[in-house]
Amino acid sequence: MSDIVLETRNLGISFGGLKAVQDVNLKVKKNELYGLVGPNGAGKTTVFNMLTGVYQPTTGTFLLEGEELKGKSQEKINHKGIARTFQNIRLFNNMSVIRNVLVALHNQPGFRYTPFDAMLHTPKYYDCEVRMRDTAKELLDVFGLLEERNNLACNLSYGTQRRLEIARALATNPKLLLLDEPAAGMNPNETAELMEIVKLIRDKFDLTVLLIEHDMKFVSGLCDEVTVLNFGTTLAQGETNEALNDPEVIKAYIGG
Amino acid sequence: MTTLIDGLSLGAIYSLIALGYTMVYGIAKMLNFAHGDIIMVGAYTILTTLNITGNPYVAIAVSIVVCTVSGIVIERLAYKPLRGASPLAVLITAIGVSFFLQSIAQLIYGSKSQSISLPDFGKVSVGGLEINVNTIITLVVGGIIMAALTVFVKKTNTGRAMQAVSEDKGAALLMGVNVNRIIMITFAIGSALAAFASLFYLMQIPSITPTLGSMPGIKAFTAAVIGGIGSIPGAMLGGMLLGLIEKICLSIPAIGPYTTAIEFSLLIIILLVKPIGILGKKVREKV
Numbered sequence: 320m321s322d323i324v325l326e327t328r329n330l331g332i333s334f335g336g337l338k339a340v341q342d343v344n345l346k347v348k349k350n351e352l353y354g355l356v357g358p359n360g361a362g363k364t365t366v367f368n369m370l371t372g373v374y375q376p377t378t379g380t381f382l383l384e385g386e387e388l389k390g391k392s393q394e395k396i397n398h399k400g401i402a403r404t405f406q407n408i409r410l411f412n413n414m415s416v417i418r419n420v421l422v423a424l425h426n427q428p429g430f431r432y433t434p435f436d437a438m439l440h441t442p443k444y445y446d447c448e449v450r451m452r453d454t455a456k457e458l459l460d461v462f463g464l465l466e467e468r469n470n471l472a473c474n475l476s477y478g479t480q481r482r483l484e485i486a487r488a489l490a491t492n493p494k495l496l497l498l499d500e501p502a503a504g505m506n507p508n509e510t511a512e513l514m515e516i517v518k519l520i521r522d523k524f525d526l527t528v529l530l531i532e533h534d535m536k537f538v539s540g541l542c543d544e545v546t547v548l549n550f551g552t553t554l555a556q557g558e559t560n561e562a563l564n565d566p567e568v569i570k571a572y573i574g575g
Numbered sequence: 576m577t578t579l580i581d582g583l584s585l586g587a588i589y590s591l592i593a594l595g596y597t598m599v600y601g602i603a604k605m606l607n608f609a610h611g612d613i614i615m616v617g618a619y620t621i622l623t624t625l626n627i628t629g630n631p632y633v634a635i636a637v638s639i640v641v642c643t644v645s646g647i648v649i650e651r652l653a654y655k656p657l658r659g660a661s662p663l664a665v666l667i668t669a670i671g672v673s674f675f676l677q678s679i680a681q682l683i684y685g686s687k688s689q690s691i692s693l694p695d696f697g698k699v700s701v702g703g704l705e706i707n708v709n710t711i712i713t714l715v716v717g718g719i720i721m722a723a724l725t726v727f728v729k730k731t732n733t734g735r736a737m738q739a740v741s742e743d744k745g746a747a748l749l750m751g752v753n754v755n756r757i758i759m760i761t762f763a764i765g766s767a768l769a770a771f772a773s774l775f776y777l778m779q780i781p782s783i784t785p786t787l788g789s790m791p792g793i794k795a796f797t798a799a800v801i802g803g804i805g806s807i808p809g810a811m812l813g814g815m816l817l818g819l820i821e822k823i824c825l826s827i828p829a830i831g832p833y834t835t836a837i838e839f840s841l842l843i844i845i846l847l848v849k850p851i852g853i854l855g856k857k858v859r860e861k862v
Contacts, residue, residue, distance in 0.1 A: 418738075422739040422752065
């Protein structure tokens, strides 16, 4: 069972009397690209919010590589190895591209120095800063953002902002990357490019990816397995094309 | 000319205090109205240590430590439990903390004003001008501190994290930034700056009362708003501007008595014309 990266057990949350998500059981294997799909309001982003500590699950729990992370704070969960992007992009808009990535590198074990090092400009400070910049540049290079590194994040085009968000999430050195509608608002070319990037980073960074997406072409072209949510419950689960062609799933999407 | 230098030196004091307001506002999104009273805490600490040790330099060092620690303690005990509460509740708490500090000081030291004798370095004449050495020290040290702070925010991990928290706290958390720690550091830096401000303030007006921090506190807050609250260069600019205006007004006998009214009118005018302050929002360096 050691190749399971993320496992959720009966994960659920209620807001007041409303059961927004209930009994979600995911088993995401190492290096897998796993899709979480479903109609609007199905609770997909809510699942992400639970997995990153934004919401506390009311029932069930989740484990990353066998370690229970439920109840940990958001930054602890991030340190343990879950990073995410957002459905509506949330970059640090008034900061440069490279600075966005540097913030995410900030708490990495290799790059830690105390405020005293910084105040006195010790060799440790210079060493860390130089290595951080190198790491950030490498990462930006993967996403084709190296040229843009001194531009402000808010001045980038939409698709580029999405790429930067993924780069920033990767900078926290995650084991599991959660992508919330990465292809939203992208044109077909950009979407195709994005698919390549997701595959590339999976291999390059030894990642496991859990993603939410409405673009079914994107999901079926990329994901090994999917879970379909509807009204907060699991509708279908399993190998991508099988699950997506499940009559129940088709009914949920087109009604009837 | 002397007025100008006096004004800049007073401005440096206001800037140092205003930085505390603006950084805390930028990062914790709260107005820390107890910030002015940290100056009072610093002043009494200098007084007490000076009486015990007789060494002004020890007194200054102790005051910096005491201010920094009280800033951290106040944040932990009073503000941290209110994280996520309505801004009004936080604001009222801050005012409560302010009264609390003033009352404590009154209990310990009484309400009478106490005088303090800091070393006076006399005057030097530069190009025919007689200038207080204390004024020059204020200006130079204040400038160095502000430059160091700017570099700190621009070039270090913690500075970057501070900027990220002020931009989007939620996203910063999810990128692994320890927001509570950053807020604590912000309070610590702000309070340490207030300790310097209290020293410089005492060098100009060497008497201490429990409400000593109120007026410079409110004026520095005004300076922060004029400069654009949340913006570090804004606080520096606003502080300098207010210091200059104050000294220039005081030097003209006809309008001298109305100095304070003029300063606060300026605030109202700025709020009417450009509510975000001179450097608010538009400036990229925002903490």
